[in-house]
Amino acid sequence: MNRIRIATRQSRLALWQSEHVAEQLSQAHPDLALELVPLSTRGDEILDRSLAEIGGKGLFLKELEAALLDGRADIAVHSLKDVPAESPPGLVLSVVLPRANWVDWWLNADGLSPEQMPERARVGTSSLRRQSQLLRMHPEFEIVPIRGNVQTRLGKLETGEVDAVILAAAGLERLGLKVPTPLPLRPPEFLPAPGQGVIVVQCREGDAEILEHLACLECAETRARVEAERAVVAALGGDCRMPLAALAEIECDRLRLQARLCSPDGRECLDARVEGSVAAARALGEEAAELLKGAGAMRILSRL
Numbered sequence: 001m002n003r004i005r006i007a008t009r010q011s012r013l014a015l016w017q018s019e020h021v022a023e024q025l026s027q028a029h030p031d032l033a034l035e036l037v038p039l040s041t042r043g044d045e046i047l048d049r050s051l052a053e054i055g056g057k058g059l060f061l062k063e064l065e066a067a068l069l070d071g072r073a074d075i076a077v078h079s080l081k082d083v084p085a086e087s088p089p090g091l092v093l094s095v096v097l098p099r100a101n102w103v104d105w106w107l108n109a110d111g112l113s114p115e116q117m118p119e120r121a122r123v124g125t126s127s128l129r130r131q132s133q134l135l136r137m138h139p140e141f142e143i144v145p146i147r148g149n150v151q152t153r154l155g156k157l158e159t160g161e162v163d164a165v166i167l168a169a170a171g172l173e174r175l176g177l178k179v180p181t182p183l184p185l186r187p188p189e190f191l192p193a194p195g196q197g198v199i200v201v202q203c204r205e206g207d208a209e210i211l212e213h214l215a216c217l218e219c220a221e222t223r224a225r226v227e228a229e230r231a232v233v234a235a236l237g238g239d240c241r242m243p244l245a246a247l248a249e250i251e252c253d254r255l256r257l258q259a260r261l262c263s264p265d266g267r268e269c270l271d272a273r274v275e276g277s278v279a280a281a282r283a284l285g286e287e288a289a290e291l292l293k294g295a296g297a298m299r300i301l302s303r304l
């Protein structure tokens with residue numbers, strides 16, 4: 001093989017990530033020709049309705065996955081946190097790159113922390129996970145749904161349409177976007193999305209040549225962490241639209257996993273913490289999901 005075609009969305013972040021994978025591959029395999037195949041997805045096209053309304057898991061992925069399945073591209077690059085827990089038949093998440101900064105940033109034009117904000121501050125986010133964790137600490141805040149790419153969301157802050165936004169540090173750092181005094185939202189108050197900050201490469205199952213070329217990109221530690229985090233999502237039958245947060249961290253071959261499911265208004269919040277060997281990453285995720293179920297997770301999910 002001498003060429004790999006990379007299916008990509010066309011947002012600046014998606015292009016950055018795809019080009020990053022292309023660069024890594026060309027460093028490892030200098031003779032390889034790498035070609036971007038830019039595609040547009042339904043999720044990118046429909047911006048005036050909420051994701052919940054247009055529905056469907058993996059809305060941003062479908063067109064890329066179709067391109068892999070019908071042979072228009074060989075690999076697709078995604079933000080792992082946007083990828084549903086279950087892969088479509090015939091496709092696999094072949095490699096995960098080393099995790100970047102996983103925190104969420106609180107961004108506000110005057111550099112005020114959530115505590116310093118005026119009451120009833122308007123906060124832009126369309127993520128139930130961010131909304132619920134924020135409302136839990138600040139029930140008086142008003143949540144304003146905003147969608148669109150990272151630049152669009154920052155724009156709403158600049159025009160004063162909202163008083164603050166929450167965005168993933170990873171996306172802003174990758175794009176090198178200048179932002180007003182970012183304030184990290186961290187555990188225990190605030191947990192990231194499962195897989196946040198992780199780029200994943202998807203390809204056809206059993207495509208041995210491609211898999212062989214990709215293998216050098218894989219980060220084993222990141223793989224174990226996201227296996228644990230994503231096992232929680234899978235066991236709860238969920239996707240990235242659920243108000244579910246999870247973070248696995250590894251120290252000396254021990255994996256510590258925190259998972260949290262909140263009601264969208266933040267009034268109910270279930271927490272699970274488990275710890276075990278790195279080799280048991282997936283089982284630890286399932287264990288955390290069982291703890292959440294025991295505490296009433298299905299009741300929260302059935303009301304969404």
Ligand SMILES: NCc1[nH]cc(CCC(=O)O)c1CC(=O)O
Nearest residue numbers: 079082167168170171196197198
């Ligand atoms: N849902 C959009 C999305 N998907 C991945 C990232 C950031 C990069 C990452 O977390 O890997 C973002 C933007 C954001 O949530 O602020």
